[in-house]
Amino acid sequence: MTMLGGSKGMSQNLFKSILVFTFLYGVLSNPPEDPIQCSSNSTNCTITNSYGMFPDRSTCQAAQVLFPNTEEELVSMVASAARNKSKMKAATRFSHSIPKLVCPEGEDGVLISTKNLKTILRIDVEARTMTVESGATLRQVISEAARFELALPYTPYWWGLTIGGLLGTGAHGSSLWGKGSAVHERVVGLRIVTPAGSEEGYAKVRNLSESDEDLNAAKVSLGVLGVISQVTLKLEPLFKRSLTYVTKNDSDLGDQALTFGHQHEFADITWFPSQRKAMYRIDDRVPTNTSGDGRYEFIPFRPTLSAELAVVRTTEDIQEATKDANGKCLGAIALTGTLAAAAYGLTNNGILFTGYPVIGFSNHMQSSGTCLDSSKDAFITVCPWDSRIKGTFFHQTAFSVGLSVVKNFIEDVQKLVDLEPKSLCAIELNNGILMRYVKASSAYLGKTEDAIDFDMTYYRSKDPLDPRLFEDIYEEIEQMGLFKYGGLPHWGKNRNLVFVEAINKYPHADKFLRVKQEYDPQGLFSSEWTDQVLGLKQGITIVKDGCALEGLCICSEDRHCAPSKGYFCRAGRIYKEARVCTRREEESYLRAEL
Numbered sequence: 167m168t169m170l171g172g173s174k175g176m177s178q179n180l181f182k183s184i185l186v187f188t189f190l191y192g193v194l195s196n197p198p199e200d201p202i203q204c205s206s207n208s209t210n211c212t213i214t215n216s217y218g219m220f221p222d223r224s225t226c227q228a229a230q231v232l233f234p235n236t237e238e239e240l241v242s243m244v245a246s247a248a249r250n251k252s253k254m255k256a257a258t259r260f261s262h263s264i265p266k267l268v269c270p271e272g273e274d275g276v277l278i279s280t281k282n283l284k285t286i287l288r289i290d291v292e293a294r295t296m297t298v299e300s301g302a303t304l305r306q307v308i309s310e311a312a313r314f315e316l317a318l319p320y321t322p323y324w325w326g327l328t329i330g331g332l333l334g335t336g337a338h339g340s341s342l343w344g345k346g347s348a349v350h351e352r353v354v355g356l357r358i359v360t361p362a363g364s365e366e367g368y369a370k371v372r373n374l375s376e377s378d379e380d381l382n383a384a385k386v387s388l389g390v391l392g393v394i395s396q397v398t399l400k401l402e403p404l405f406k407r408s409l410t411y412v413t414k415n416d417s418d419l420g421d422q423a424l425t426f427g428h429q430h431e432f433a434d435i436t437w438f439p440s441q442r443k444a445m446y447r448i449d450d451r452v453p454t455n456t457s458g459d460g461r462y463e464f465i466p467f468r469p470t471l472s473a474e475l476a477v478v479r480t481t482e483d484i485q486e487a488t489k490d491a492n493g494k495c496l497g498a499i500a501l502t503g504t505l506a507a508a509a510y511g512l513t514n515n516g517i518l519f520t521g522y523p524v525i526g527f528s529n530h531m532q533s534s535g536t537c538l539d540s541s542k543d544a545f546i547t548v549c550p551w552d553s554r555i556k557g558t559f560f561h562q563t564a565f566s567v568g569l570s571v572v573k574n575f576i577e578d579v580q581k582l583v584d585l586e587p588k589s590l591c592a593i594e595l596n597n598g599i600l601m602r603y604v605k606a607s608s609a610y611l612g613k614t615e616d617a618i619d620f621d622m623t624y625y626r627s628k629d630p631l632d633p634r635l636f637e638d639i640y641e642e643i644e645q646m647g648l649f650k651y652g653g654l655p656h657w658g659k660n661r662n663l664v665f666v667e668a669i670n671k672y673p674h675a676d677k678f679l680r681v682k683q684e685y686d687p688q689g690l691f692s693s694e695w696t697d698q699v700l701g702l703k704q705g706i707t708i709v710k711d712g713c714a715l716e717g718l719c720i721c722s723e724d725r726h727c728a729p730s731k732g733y734f735c736r737a738g739r740i741y742k743e744a745r746v747c748t749r750r751e752e753e754s755y756l757r758a759e760l
């Protein structure tokens with residue numbers, strides 16, 4: 167996710183120095199800031215996400231934050247808030263979701279943080295199950311399981327997520343095998359604390375197992391059912407994997423994408439559409455006695471020098487301001503080449519990359535995130551998106567497109583690139599479009615069919631009224647994926663427009679709402695945002711001047727774009743139903759700029 171602008175040949179050297187410094191200072195990193203800040207005594211609080219910015223740039227308020235240490239304390243806290251009829255929300259140590267899921271309604275709500283609820287409670291080696299408190303991070307789960315020679319086979323790629331949070335949003339890795347890549351597919355038991363009537367003491371624990379239908383609601387819940395206290399996951403014996411990246415031209419990507427996921431258990435594809443290249447992750451299980459102690463410490467998730475991040479950001483700011491599409495494309499080529507040469511953070515033995523395949527234990531190859539490590543270093547290094555420094559700042563559009571239509575979607579994107587060959591270099595500066603396999607789920611808010619999830623990360627200006635380069639192409643891809651091809655949003659990412667009528671694409675949404683009504687009839691865990699996402703309230707988009715630039719709306723009038731800067735609301739080029747902010751009068755505009 168590191169953005170590397172850098173014009174011309176400079177980029178390459180710049181990136182090399184990032185790598186060098188990262189290795190030198192690798193142990194020193196400033197841990198991410200606590201997303202919850204209170205004025206005193208854990209009262210009068212604000213909450214944001216790990217990027218320091220929700221899609222509408224607001225900050226949320228809460229009257230107080232509570233830190234349960236045990237399930238018992240959690241029950242009494244939910245009971246106390248329920249007795250008061252207070253709105254509440256579960257919050258996590260890092261708050262990695264982009265949309266406003268974590269905000270309680272209003273300003274006098276209660277945040278219940280799982281920061282101290284992170285114990286690994288039980289590991290049953292025979293049954294291959296692990297029970298953890300909901301604030302345990304993916305990193306803890308993976309490493310504790312490995313100590314008992316067990317593995318959670320498919321997970322997100324970033325260590326910093328909590329079990330409660332990643333279940334809340336349906337987070338996943340990449341696989342079409344078995345039950346697929348979503349962590350919720352491995353949940354065999356879950357304890358959730360919900361409000362209750364006075365006769366039950368205002369709160370109760372519901373203990374769900376695989377035989378309870380309600381588990382299909384609770385395992386992807388957007389946090390609206392209550393606070394998950396414990397989760398039991400089904401594991402597998404620890405195994406080894408063999409990973410090779412192969413880069414090819416993308417002319418047959420539409421066909422390859424359909425078969426590749428069936429061929430390799432941990433397959434994913436990174437697509438560089440403007441470079442017309444696709445990088446295939448050939449990643450499969452191998453016998454445990456195969457030699458190799460490889461590791462995958464994804465470079466953008468390592469502690470990164472804040473001074474370098476500032477240079478990279480400034481470069482991209484300038485490229486945007488001067489409409490320097492060439493500069494972006496040269497930067498993208500340099501970055502892609504440098505990352506490839508550094509094998510993206512893969513090593514064959516924990517120190518050096520000597521060549522493919524990289525063979526290692528699954529717990530060392532699936533996820534990473536050393537920039538989380540705490541050792542205060544006065545911001546010498548941070549996670550690249552840390553909002554306290556001048557670092558990366560982006561929009562992230564993430565949706566899954568069903569395998570039945572994904573080839574057409576890919577080909578439509580390719581047609582757009584044919585029309586505007588340089589348009590997607592900005593995505594390549596953010597390491598390309600990550601394509602990951604996900605499977606149809608029994609979760610009511612899980613995927614409805616086998617699909618490919620497309621993750622697109624791209625420049626966001628600090629000024630909400632600034633249009634971005636090739637704004638229209640990005641918007642057309644977004645609307646095409648969602649509305650022409652029926653894409654399903656990642657609940658924990660995305661801009662407002664992506665959720666427009668999304669709930670209508672889930673045939674079991676009514677079942678989810680019935681469980682919500684039963685568990686939390688007063689909607690204490692619901693907010694305006696979750697009601698809008700679940701189709702219970704209008705107003706998911708915010709219509710105002712410039713709203714389409716931030717994805718708060720789909721433009722219908724020019725003022726939703728940036729007419730004074732030459733961007734007007736027009737139809738898409740391939741998907742005519744799209745309404746996008748298109749740059750006009752390029753010539754006169756450029757002259758005015760100069």
Ligand SMILES: Cc1cc2nc3c(=O)[nH]c(=O)nc-3n(C[C@H](O)[C@H](O)[C@H](O)COP(=O)(O)OP(=O)(O)OC[C@H]3O[C@@H](n4cnc5c(N)ncnc54)[C@H](O)[C@@H]3O)c2cc1C
Pocket residue numbers: 216255256257258259260261262263264267268280300301321322323324326327328329330331332333334335336337338339388389390392393394395656658659
């Ligand atoms: C660097 C980075 C990499 C990422 N990589 C991936 C990836 O590879 N795959 C992927 O799918 N996603 C990925 N994501 C997105 C991520 O999975 C989601 O944003 C995830 O929900 C965040 O988890 P969290 O613990 O930070 O939860 P939060 O964002 O804090 O919370 C998410 C929701 O869950 C609810 N919640 C949290 N805990 C509980 C609980 N105990 N009980 C009930 N509800 C709860 C919250 O109220 C909120 O509604 C990534 C995000 C980042 C920042």
Ligand SMILES: *[C@@H]1O[C@H](CO)[C@@H](O)[C@H](O)[C@H]1NC(C)=O
Pocket residue numbers: 206207
């Ligand atoms: C903070 O809490 C402590 C103990 O609960 C209490 O003694 C103190 O008065 C509180 N301070 C404020 C400013 O509310």
Ligand SMILES: *[C@@H]1O[C@H](CO)[C@@H](O)[C@H](O)[C@H]1NC(C)=O
Pocket residue numbers: 205210
């Ligand atoms: C809450 O905090 C804000 C600033 O963070 C401050 O302006 C306000 O006075 C505080 N309110 C109370 C009741 O303490």
Ligand SMILES: *[C@@H]1O[C@H](CO)[C@@H](O)[C@H](O)[C@H]1NC(C)=O
Pocket residue numbers: 243246247250252276
């Ligand atoms: C419930 O209300 C009481 C009295 O106003 C207050 O002391 C307590 O903190 C509230 N509990 C929660 C969880 O908000």
Ligand SMILES: *[C@@H]1O[C@H](CO)[C@@H](O)[C@H](O)[C@H]1NC(C)=O
Pocket residue numbers: 355373374375
């Ligand atoms: C929760 O349910 C499971 C499965 O039905 C059961 O084995 C377990 O004992 C229950 N736990 C509690 C604390 O009731």
Ligand SMILES: *[C@@H]1O[C@H](CO)[C@@H](O)[C@H](O)[C@H]1NC(C)=O
Pocket residue numbers: 414415416417
């Ligand atoms: C892409 O690669 C294939 C072989 O894999 C080749 O046949 C084709 O000509 C290439 N296309 C381009 C545009 O280079």
Ligand SMILES: *[C@@H]1O[C@H](CO)[C@@H](O)[C@H](O)[C@H]1NC(C)=O
Pocket residue numbers: 453455456457
């Ligand atoms: C690995 O183990 C299998 C079965 O135990 C054996 O047949 C094979 O020769 C071993 N391979 C190596 C490389 O040791």
